[in-house]
Amino acid sequence: MRARMIGMWVAGAFLALVALAAFAPDLLASQDPLQTDVRAALQPPGAAHLFGTDQSGRDVFSRVVHGAARSAGIGLLATVLALMVGLVVGALSGIAPRPVDAVTMRLTDILLAFPEFLVALIVVAVLGPGGVNVAIAVTIAAVPVYIRLARTQTRTLRVAEHVEAARILGVGPMRAFTRHVVPGVFGALSVLATIGIGSAILAAAGLSFLGLGPAEPDPEWGLMLAGGRNVLGRAWWISVFPGLAITLTVISATVIGRTLRARADGSAS
Amino acid sequence: MTAVDVQELRVRMAGRTVVDGVSFTVAPGECVAIVGESGAGKSLTARALLGLLPETAVVSASRLEIAGTDAAELSESGWRRLRGRSIALVSQDSLSALDPLRRIGREVAEPMEIHGLHGADRDGRVRELLTSVSMPDPQRTVRSRPHELSGGMRQRALIASALAADPTVLVADEATTALDATVQARILDLLRRIADAGTAVVFISHDFAAVRRVADRVLVMRDGVIVEQGAVDEVMRAPRSEYTRALVAASTSAPRAQTRPEGGAVLRVLDLSVAFDRPAVVGATFTLSAGRTLGIVGESGSGKTTLARMLVGVQHPDAGELVWASPQRVQLVHQNPLGAFDPRWTIARSLAEALQAAGVPRAERPERVAGLLAEVGLDPELAGRRPRQLSGGQRQRAANARALAADPTVLVLDEPVSALDPTVRGQVLALLDRLQQERELTMVFVSHDLAVIAAVCDDVLVMQDGLIVEQGPVADVFAAPRHPFTRELLAAGS
Numbered sequence: 001m002r003a004r005m006i007g008m009w010v011a012g013a014f015l016a017l018v019a020l021a022a023f024a025p026d027l028l029a030s031q032d033p034l035q036t037d038v039r040a041a042l043q044p045p046g047a048a049h050l051f052g053t054d055q056s057g058r059d060v061f062s063r064v065v066h067g068a069a070r071s072a073g074i075g076l077l078a079t080v081l082a083l084m085v086g087l088v089v090g091a092l093s094g095i096a097p098r099p100v101d102a103v104t105m106r107l108t109d110i111l112l113a114f115p116e117f118l119v120a121l122i123v124v125a126v127l128g129p130g131g132v133n134v135a136i137a138v139t140i141a142a143v144p145v146y147i148r149l150a151r152t153q154t155r156t157l158r159v160a161e162h163v164e165a166a167r168i169l170g171v172g173p174m175r176a177f178t179r180h181v182v183p184g185v186f187g188a189l190s191v192l193a194t195i196g197i198g199s200a201i202l203a204a205a206g207l208s209f210l211g212l213g214p215a216e217p218d219p220e221w222g223l224m225l226a227g228g229r230n231v232l233g234r235a236w237w238i239s240v241f242p243g244l245a246i247t248l249t250v251i252s253a254t255v256i257g258r259t260l261r262a263r264a265d266g267s268a269s
Numbered sequence: 270m271t272a273v274d275v276q277e278l279r280v281r282m283a284g285r286t287v288v289d290g291v292s293f294t295v296a297p298g299e300c301v302a303i304v305g306e307s308g309a310g311k312s313l314t315a316r317a318l319l320g321l322l323p324e325t326a327v328v329s330a331s332r333l334e335i336a337g338t339d340a341a342e343l344s345e346s347g348w349r350r351l352r353g354r355s356i357a358l359v360s361q362d363s364l365s366a367l368d369p370l371r372r373i374g375r376e377v378a379e380p381m382e383i384h385g386l387h388g389a390d391r392d393g394r395v396r397e398l399l400t401s402v403s404m405p406d407p408q409r410t411v412r413s414r415p416h417e418l419s420g421g422m423r424q425r426a427l428i429a430s431a432l433a434a435d436p437t438v439l440v441a442d443e444a445t446t447a448l449d450a451t452v453q454a455r456i457l458d459l460l461r462r463i464a465d466a467g468t469a470v471v472f473i474s475h476d477f478a479a480v481r482r483v484a485d486r487v488l489v490m491r492d493g494v495i496v497e498q499g500a501v502d503e504v505m506r507a508p509r510s511e512y513t514r515a516l517v518a519a520s521t522s523a524p525r526a527q528t529r530p531e532g533g534a535v536l537r538v539l540d541l542s543v544a545f546d547r548p549a550v551v552g553a554t555f556t557l558s559a560g561r562t563l564g565i566v567g568e569s570g571s572g573k574t575t576l577a578r579m580l581v582g583v584q585h586p587d588a589g590e591l592v593w594a595s596p597q598r599v600q601l602v603h604q605n606p607l608g609a610f611d612p613r614w615t616i617a618r619s620l621a622e623a624l625q626a627a628g629v630p631r632a633e634r635p636e637r638v639a640g641l642l643a644e645v646g647l648d649p650e651l652a653g654r655r656p657r658q659l660s661g662g663q664r665q666r667a668a669n670a671r672a673l674a675a676d677p678t679v680l681v682l683d684e685p686v687s688a689l690d691p692t693v694r695g696q697v698l699a700l701l702d703r704l705q706q707e708r709e710l711t712m713v714f715v716s717h718d719l720a721v722i723a724a725v726c727d728d729v730l731v732m733q734d735g736l737i738v739e740q741g742p743v744a745d746v747f748a749a750p751r752h753p754f755t756r757e758l759l760a761a762g763s
Contacts, residue, residue, distance in 0.1 A: 161608035168583060168601050169675055170626035179622075180611050187613065 008259045011252035018249055021068035029062035033219045042235045052237035054227065056217075060237060063219035064245050070214055071221040072249055074131055075201030078138035082146050082200075083193045085139065090150020091185055094158065095177070105151070108144045116141040120203055124212045131214045138203045142196055146189055153185040160184075191264045194257035198250040205246050221246050272297050272437045272469030273318060273356075276332040280313050280493075282325060288313050289493040297437065300461065300470040302484035302501070304477060304516060306690035310493040315440050315473050319358055320348035336437035353380040357431035361443040363423035367415040373399075373426045374411035380434035398429040402459055421452035428459065432468075439463060442473045449568035450717065454761035457482040475690065477520035478720070481505060489513045512692070519691030520720060529727055532559030534594055535679060535711050541579060541589035549575045551735040553589070557679070562705065562712040564726030564743065566719060566758070572735040574604070577681050577715045600677035604684040604715075606668035610656040616642075616667050617652035623674035641670040646700060662693035666700065673704070680704075681713040686721055698725055719758060723747060731755045 021028055031049075037057035045052040051060035093104040111119060123137035157163060163180045167173070207213050208222030216223065221242040228238030273295040280288035288310040295301045303311040316322050318335065320343060333341040336355035343351070352358075357380070360366045367376055377395045380386075388394070392411070399407035402425040415423055424444060431439055441460060445453040461483050464470040472484050480487055480501060487504050489497040489512070497504060497513050508514040536557040543550050550572040557563055557580075565573040578584035580591070581601040603609035610619050620638045629637055642649055645666040656664055665685060672680060685701070686694040702725065705712055716722050722729055722743065729746050731739040731754065739752040750756045 161603055161605060162611045164583060165601075165603055165609040165671075166611075166622065166626075168581060169623045169671070171622060183613065184611075 004259075007255055011255040014248055014252045015256065018068050018072055018245075018252075021065045022072055023069070025062075025066045025069065029059070029065040031059040031062040033058060033063040033066040034217050035059070042231070044235070045237050051241045052235065054224075054235070054238045055231065058217075060224075060241055063224060064221070064241050067219040067221045067224065067242065067245070070131055070218065071205055071208070071246065072201060074135045074138070074204040074213070075197060077135045078142065078200045078204065079193050079197045081135065081139040082142040082196070083189050085143050086146020086150050087182075087186060087189055089143075090147040091154045091182060093147065094151045094154025101151075104147070108147050111140070112144040112148075116199075117203055117206060120207060121210075121212075124207055129212045129215065131218075131220075134204050134207045134213045137207065138200050141203065142200060145196070146192065149192055150185050150189055153188045154181060157181045157184045187264070191257075191261050194260045195254065197257065198253040201253065202246065202250050270297070270337065271295065271334070272299075272336055273471065274332055274334040275318070275330060278314065278317055278330040278333065279328070280310070280317060280322060281327040282313075282323070287493050288317065291488075291490070291493075291495055293488055293495070293498070295438065295469040295471060297469050298464060298467045299486070300464040300472055300484045302472040302474060302480040302487040303490055304474055304480055304487055305490035306475060306516075306692065308492075309490040311473050311490045312442055314490070315358075315442050315471060318438070318440060318471065319352060319356055320345075321358070353434045353436065354384045354386075355436055356438040356440065357434070357436040359424070359427050359431050359439065359441045359444045361446055363420065363427045363447075364415060366427055367423060369415055371414070372411065373413050373415070373418070376415075377411075377426060377430045377433055380430060384434050386434055395429075395433075398433055399426070401432070402426075402429045403455070404429065419452075420448055421456065424448060424452075424456055425459070428456075428463075432463070436468070438469045438471065440471045440473070443475070444472075445479055446474070446476070450719070450761040451568065451757050453479065454482065475516075477505060477517050479520075481520075489516065515692045515695060519694055529561050532561060532711075535559045535597060536580070536594065537590075537592040538580075539590040539592065541576070541586050541591065543575060543579065543584065543587045548735050550579070550586075553730075553737055555730055555737065555740055557711060557713065558728065559594075559711050560705075560709055561727040562714055562725055564722035564729040565713065565715045565732060566717065566722050566729060567732035568717060568758075570734075571732040573715050573717075573730075573732050574683055576730075576732070577601070577683055577713060580679075580713060581681050597679050598675055598677045599679045599681065600672040600675050602668050602672045602680065602682045602685055605688075606661075606664040607656055609668055610664070610671075612656060615653050615655055616647075616659070620652075620667075620671055620674055623671045627675045629674075637674070641673055642667075644673065644704070645670040646696075660693075661689050662697060665689065665697050669700065669704070673708075677710070679711045679713070681715070683715045684717070685714070687716065687718060694721070701725065719747075731758070 035058060040053050040057040041055055043049055043053040049059050049061065051064060054060055089104065093101050119141040120137040123140050124133055127133040127136060158181055163176055166176045166180055204213065205222035208220050209226045211226065213222060214220045224242040225239050228235065232239055271294045276292045278288055278291040279286060291314055293301065303314060305311045313322065317328055320340065322328055330341050335351055338351060338355060340351060374395050377398055378391055381391065381394065395411060396407050399410055404410050404422060404425045410422065418426065445456045448456060457479055460470055460472065472480065474480055484501050487498065487501045488495050491512050496510050497508065504513065505517050508517050534556045538553055538555050541550060541553040553576055565576060567573045575584060579586050581599050617638050620641055621634045624634045624637050638652060639649055642652060647663060647666050647670065651659060651663060659667065686697050689697060704710060714722065714726055726743050729740065729743045730737050731752065733754045739746060739750065739755045746755065747759065750759055
């Protein structure tokens with residue numbers, strides 16, 4: 001129990017750091033992430049460059065800090081989009097006539113049948129590379145789970161006793177739906193989102209690693225990971241630090257998500 | 270020799286002493302009941318006998334002997350040798366106590382396998398056990414899975430499994446609470462037979478009616494302490510503490526003394542029927558009299574809740590008519606007040622919503638919410654709580670308050686007190702009685718519990734398999750039941 005609390009605080013502190021890096025990177029890193037300096041290329045971590053420099057002599061620490069906005073931001077954006085789309089489509093499907101519901105669900109099943117990363121890859125291939133397109137791709141890959149959950153929750157809550165109780169008291173059907181059903185569905189989806197955010201960040205970084213996300217010279221963790229892989233034997237720091245940033249962010253987000261879910265479950269039972 | 274000998278048992282959990290100095294013995298062939306309300310420590314006492322308390326619990330006893338084995342300082346592996354062989358448990362929820370994927374035969378045979386007791390003819394022994402607990406059609410039941418059986422049959426399977434390794438002591442923890450009255454009576458008779466055959470039975474219950482049928486001696490527990498003990502007859506005839514008196518009173522069915530005056534008919538129900546997969550209510554015909562309380566009694570699946578829902582209008586009948594004498598405002602109080610409130614909303618907000626639906630202007634709502642809470646006797650400080658943060662009795666009061674927000678003339682209550690402890694139940698029933706007088710309400714009261722029906726109702730409908738088999742004033746029906754099912758119900762409850 002105590003160990004779990006400590007883990008939660010460490011994860012929370014790290015995410016706060018990532019958020020700070022995303023919103024005010026200059027507070028953490030004074031050097032310009034885009035400034036090249038060929039004379040200072042491939043320097044190991046030291047006092048002048050905390051995480052060393054890459055092939056063009058850019059400061060890796062500064063690039064990791066400045067990359068937070070894009071890497072974590074794309075994952076966050078994708079998760080929020082997936083939640084919103086899932087809520088609207090799922091809730092409507094939950095109250096739609098049977099044929100409409102059946103079509104929506106079969107389409108969702110098709111999407112669900114492919115591995116998430118493969119779906120994202122196909123979508124980016126169609127849309128073309130770029131940060132926003134990666135976010136859209138990850139959204140589409142993640143959204144079927146949200147739609148399914150929203151639909152099931154809508155169906156359960158529509159016939160829940162407390163909704164029926166409100167209806168018997170004379171609350172109108174629309175009002176009962178927007179006041180009692182939708183907020184309940186949203187609650188369930190946000191719990192799923194807190195856990196999904198880690199895998200969304202990972203998927204976004206993966207697409208960037210393959211060169212489908214933001215383009216050079218923009219700092220982005222997945223892209224930096226890829227940039228250092230040819231010189232891994234000579235200059236491990238170019239790939240290792242952005243890799244660590246991805247790993248720790250995903251783990252922290254998952255730890256926090258699971259804690260929140262445990263809280264929600266605990267209060268529900 | 271005694272089968273169970275416990276002296277000075279103490280259990281501490283989360284810094285509180287939840288069982289405090291409990292001592293008792295049980296002899297072979299004897300059934301000892303432990304009675305009390307929820308939180309009294311009776312289940313924890315039972316679990317201590319089995320070494321099944323949570324790891325966070327600190328247990329101490331000056332003596333804890335189970336079937337001649339000193340169990341006070343037993344290790345987990347020592348307990349495992351004891352459980353099943355020397356002492357076995359039958360719990361309340363047979364659906365979750367039985368493995369859903371395993372057939373009943375395997376489940377029953379498991380204790381024999383663990384203790385290496387089964388001879389060559391294991392299947393024969395399993396059938397023998399199932400027969401001994403009066404399981405209908407044991408040949409077929411052996412191959413059934415738990416969900417294919419009724420609640421009573423599952424409870425029998427659970428008892429057969431508990432008896433498989435021929436334990437010296439059988440602990441039944443609220444083993445009949447979830448069952449219908451007539452099924453409960455049969456299981457209680459079975460437990461009595463098991464005791465008569467030489468097993469020591471520890472029977473945990475909150476219900477004196479059940480205790481009287483099965484137990485020789487009774488211990489009454491409250492707040493972790495035994496407040497009273499003795500032979501069942503003596504304790505029930507002359508309870509010494511107020512608490513025991515309330516528990517006993519809650520289990521006896523004496524028809525209410527003064528009945529309310531016969532009013533005009535508020536509602537005539539003519540030949541009302543509805544079917545889902547099978548007929549749920551068939552040809553219900555009766556009259557609801559103004560200002561009186563009509564009880565609907567029956568076992569689970571008898572159609573009583575469906576009938577109540579048709580009166581409120583949430584269930585549409587397939588055939589038949591509801592003829593209201595004049596326009597009425599009908600409100601339903603749900604069976605499960607925890608589910609009937611939005612879990613995310615405070616009680617005040619739910620009440621305000623009900624007032625809004627009833628057309629009360631926004632500015633007047635806070636005052637009216639406070640008024641409703643006062644009317645049902647709820648502390649105004651509870652208004653800011655969510656349903657989960659209230660006790661069962663408080664939730665039931667809140668549910669009543671919400672139904673009153675619509676200023677109803679007819680109130681339909683579905684099992685309003687079945688989940689409540691006896692003393693709380695008495696308070697809620699008193700509240701309903703007061704509300705009825707003050708507001709001149711006509712009430713419909715659905716319950717499986719004859720004692721409750723007798724205490725609050727003027728008229729009664731007895732339902733079985735969707736049919737109203739008997740109806741009339743409560744005093745008449747209870748004094749001279751005409752239908753065999755009514756007689757069986759009354760026999761099961763006394």
